[in-house]
Amino acid sequence: MQLEGLKIGIIEDDPIMGESLAQVFTLEGADVIWWASGAEGLNALPYANRDIIVCDIRLPDMNGEQIFDEARRYRSVAPFLFMTAYGDVEQAVGLLKKGAGDYVTKPFELEDLFHRITALVPDKELRLTKGMLGPSAAMLEIESTLKRVSGAPMPVLLTGQTGVGKEVCAHFLHDLSAKDAAPFMAVNCAAIPENAMEMELFGTEQPQLHQGYAERAQKGTLYLDGIGDLSLGLQPKLLRLLEEETFFRIGGHEPVHFDARIICSSSIDIRTLLEEDRFREDLFYRINTVSIDIPPLRERVDDIIWLAERFLHEAAALSGNAPKELSSGAEERLVDHSWPGNVRELRNRIERANSLALNRYILPEDLFTDRPGDRSFDYKVAKLSVVRDAAEKRQIELALKARGGNVSLAAQTLGISRTTMWEKMLKHGIKGRAKD
Numbered sequence: 001m002q003l004e005g006l007k008i009g010i011i012e013d014d015p016i017m018g019e020s021l022a023q024v025f026t027l028e029g030a031d032v033i034w035w036a037s038g039a040e041g042l043n044a045l046p047y048a049n050r051d052i053i054v055c056d057i058r059l060p061d062m063n064g065e066q067i068f069d070e071a072r073r074y075r076s077v078a079p080f081l082f083m084t085a086y087g088d089v090e091q092a093v094g095l096l097k098k099g100a101g102d103y104v105t106k107p108f109e110l111e112d113l114f115h116r117i118t119a120l121v122p123d124k125e126l127r128l129t130k131g132m133l134g135p136s137a138a139m140l141e142i143e144s145t146l147k148r149v150s151g152a153p154m155p156v157l158l159t160g161q162t163g164v165g166k167e168v169c170a171h172f173l174h175d176l177s178a179k180d181a182a183p184f185m186a187v188n189c190a191a192i193p194e195n196a197m198e199m200e201l202f203g204t205e206q207p208q209l210h211q212g213y214a215e216r217a218q219k220g221t222l223y224l225d226g227i228g229d230l231s232l233g234l235q236p237k238l239l240r241l242l243e244e245e246t247f248f249r250i251g252g253h254e255p256v257h258f259d260a261r262i263i264c265s266s267s268i269d270i271r272t273l274l275e276e277d278r279f280r281e282d283l284f285y286r287i288n289t290v291s292i293d294i295p296p297l298r299e300r301v302d303d304i305i306w307l308a309e310r311f312l313h314e315a316a317a318l319s320g321n322a323p324k325e326l327s328s329g330a331e332e333r334l335v336d337h338s339w340p341g342n343v344r345e346l347r348n349r350i351e352r353a354n355s356l357a358l359n360r361y362i363l364p365e366d367l368f369t370d371r372p373g374d375r376s377f378d379y380k381v382a383k384l385s386v387v388r389d390a391a392e393k394r395q396i397e398l399a400l401k402a403r404g405g406n407v408s409l410a411a412q413t414l415g416i417s418r419t420t421m422w423e424k425m426l427k428h429g430i431k432g433r434a435k436d
Helices: 015-027 039-050 064-076 085-095 111-120 124-128 135-147 165-178 194-200 235-244 268-273 283-285 300-317 328-336 340-354 384-400 408-415 420-429
Strands: 006-010 031-036 053-057 079-085 102-105 156-159 184-188 220-225 261-266 291-294 374-377
Touching: 006 015, 031 039, 031 408, 039 053, 039 064, 039 384, 053 064, 053 111, 064 079, 064 085, 064 384, 064 408, 079 085, 079 111, 085 102, 085 261, 102 111, 102 283, 135 291, 156 165, 165 220, 165 261, 268 283, 268 328, 291 300, 300 328, 300 340, 300 408, 328 384, 384 408, 384 420
Parallel strands: 006 031, 006 053, 053 079, 079 102, 156 261, 156 291, 184 220, 220 261
Antiparallel strands: none
């Protein structure tokens, strides 16, 4: 099957064309969602987690260019393949210049369409590693910046909220610039007591030789996490390390040459510390040669499902079991969550859900087990009938949402008859509307 494993979204108002493409793609092994209008597709894109969008240029409520512009701005990074009549070729070419993936002119050969789809979407392993730091525009830009500075050993300052992935970015830069087997020495400036920090950072010669982090980082990277917590007494010594590329062990009289890249990070604004005279201005300007701010996860919606899938595969690799999959309802909840704990919270929720989920598919309740008014976690085993009913209800609600409340189209998406759909909606107390 040529499209096996691909998640394809179709935006097509023509019922014959839409249904035909949905059936053909499904027969070729794809997971297909068909939206019958531009508005339906645009509203569903944040939750659909599609690998590619096949979209007609001419739609009754909006044209394909409007959908593409809106999706590219803040909702989806999936490539678009446009279907167009010969009269719209000029517009299709214009869309390619704006970043669309490809277009086909009607009528088209299915083999050609399959070829164009597979050319735009890499295989599953590559999709999981698309953009080493994440597929969002923000993380792709950060990745590009880190690649540009990797060849020069200048200091880099990473800023952003706790848990956004500053150390991941530091490791990424280290892997780009350091030689094979070069050390990556991470120092948590907030975790080491002030009276022990100098010894841990620079080492001692008495009563016996002890190499500090700076010395052990030679030829590699010294990563200072939480640089704002470094004491005022140690800041001049770090400044000397940066400017003279030497340091002294405690009790030592001979300078030790320092040959490593320094990467600093902070979850607080160092400029605030400058105003409070808690951080040296000359040191700030020295470590701030290249400054990169990492946005919170709630501002990087396109990274959420990508990261979740990576964490699931990592958890499976550690356990030796086949990776579990996110249900559509779980994906929707992940996208809607505000992520106050950022990527660290996402990893924790995914790892816990991977362990607690009762079957192959992770449900929303596996991810979000917090009880209202209680921050502790409580996991209760329910009867399978209850779990099945909850999952069935969630899928029906999601299908209705994706289809703009159209019961007939939602039934098609779920692979059931319209009569069965109404019966299940009545059973679960779900309201909907029919649309001819």
